[in-house]
Amino acid sequence: MDARKKRGIEAEQAACKHLEQAGLKCIARNYHCRRGEIDLIMLDRKQLVFVEVRYRSNPHFGSGAESVTRAKQQKLIATASHYLQQQPHHGASRFDVVSLSPHQNGFEINWIQDAFQA
Template sequence: MPTRPRSGEDFERQACAYLTDRGLRLRKRNYRCRNGEIDLVMLDGQTLVFVEVRYRNNARFGGAAASVDAGKRRRLTVAALHYLQRHAHDAPARFDVVAMGPGERIEWIKDAFPAQDH
C-alpha cells in the first residue's frame, strides 16, 4: 500500500512532540489572525514561545531555516502581537524555528529572530 505524503500538520505534530520532550508545554496550535498564523504557541518555563515549523526536502536555496524570510518574520510578529493582545502574559516571549529535513532531521533554533526588527 502506498504511503501518503506527509502534511504540514504531520510536521507540526512531530515538532510539538520534539519540543514537549524537551520540557516545553503546548498552549495553542495554529493560532490565526487576519495577517498571519503561528504554528505552535508554547511555554518554556515562564517564557512564551511562538514556534514556526518549516520542512524542506533538500537544502537547495538554503533549506528549511532559511525559508523564514523577512516577510514571514513580519507576519509572525503581527500574529504574535495579536495573540499577546488577547491573552495576558506578563513574562518574556521569543520566536523559535523548528527546521526539519529528510531523514527525520530536526534543528531547533531558539530565539531565531527578534520581534523589534520587523
C-alpha cells in the same frame, strides 16, 4: 488530503513532540488571525515561545530556517502581537524556528531558539 499537506502536518506534530520532550508545554496550535498564522505557541517555564515550523523535502533550496524571510518574520511578529492582545502574558517571549528535513526514520530536526527579535 494531498501528500504535501499530510507531510506538513506530520512535520508539525514531530516538532511539537520534540519541543515537549525538551520540557516545553504546548498551549496552542495553528493560531491564526487576519495578520497571519503561528504554527505552535509553547511555554518554556514562564517564557512564551512562538514557533514557526518549516519542512524542506529538498535541501537544494536552502534549509527551512533560511526560508523564514524578514517579511515572514514581520507577519509572525504581528500575529504574536495579536495573540498577546487576546491572551495577555506577563513575562518574556521569544520566536523559535524548528526546521525539519526527511530522515530515514522520520525527520531530522533543527531547533533554533530565539531565531529573531521582534
